[in-house]
Amino acid sequence: MEINGTLMWYYKICKREVWLMSRNIVPDQKDTNIDIGRFIHETVYSRKKKEIEFGNVKFDVILNAKDELVIGETKKTSKFQEASQMQLLYYLRELKKAGINAKGVLLYPEERKRVEVELTEENILTLEKAEDEIILIIDSEVSPPVTKNKYCRSCGYREYCYA
Numbered sequence: 083m084e085i086n087g088t089l090m091w092y093y094k095i096c097k098r099e100v101w102l103m104s105r106n107i108v109p110d111q112k113d114t115n116i117d118i119g120r121f122i123h124e125t126v127y128s129r130k131k132k133e134i135e136f137g138n139v140k141f142d143v144i145l146n147a148k149d150e151l152v153i154g155e156t157k158k159t160s161k162f163q164e165a166s167q168m169q170l171l172y173y174l175r176e177l178k179k180a181g182i183n184a185k186g187v188l189l190y191p192e193e194r195k196r197v198e199v200e201l202t203e204e205n206i207l208t209l210e211k212a213e214d215e216i217i218l219i220i221d222s223e224v225s226p227p228v229t230k231n232k233y234c235r236s237c238g239y240r241e242y243c244y245a
């Protein structure tokens with residue numbers, strides 16, 4: 083399974099989710115709380131936004147300042163901010179690999195909040211560490227155990243984990 087921004091997001095939410103996704107175990111699609119649908123495909127600033135596909139990466143261009151590309155994502159809630167930051171950092175790193183320097187921004191219109199995300203050397207190391215761990219999780223024969231956390235309530239796998 084190819085590592086991508088979505089998997090980075092899951093990695094910050096729950097290691098078990100990463101493993102389940104890698105096994106193509108589909109989360110409960112009827113679950114209206116399903117996280118990935120809710121938090122990754124939201125579009126609010128539709129007039130300003132353009133979606134760009136770049137390799138296995140898909141992101142929104144929020145604005146194109148003078149000589150700086152700014153990519154961003156609009157989210158409903160900042161509850162998952164750490165995961166969203168990781169996802170955006172992954173996109174920024176992929177752009178950097180292609181020689182494109184960009185900055186990121188997370189937008190939370192309902193909370194009137196905006197969070198700048200910048201790719202630093204430290205962040206690149208964090209991403210690399212996460213990638214190594216994701217590979218270990220995916221390669222494992224057994225899933226990480228159910229670890230009750232604050233995301234379980236809105237997780238599409240909760241029936242599976244707590245049946």
Ligand code: SF4
Pocket residue numbers: 095096097098099102227228229230231233234235237238239240241243
């Ligand atoms: S229900 Fe909880 S433990 Fe199970 S995959 Fe979802 S977040 Fe992880």
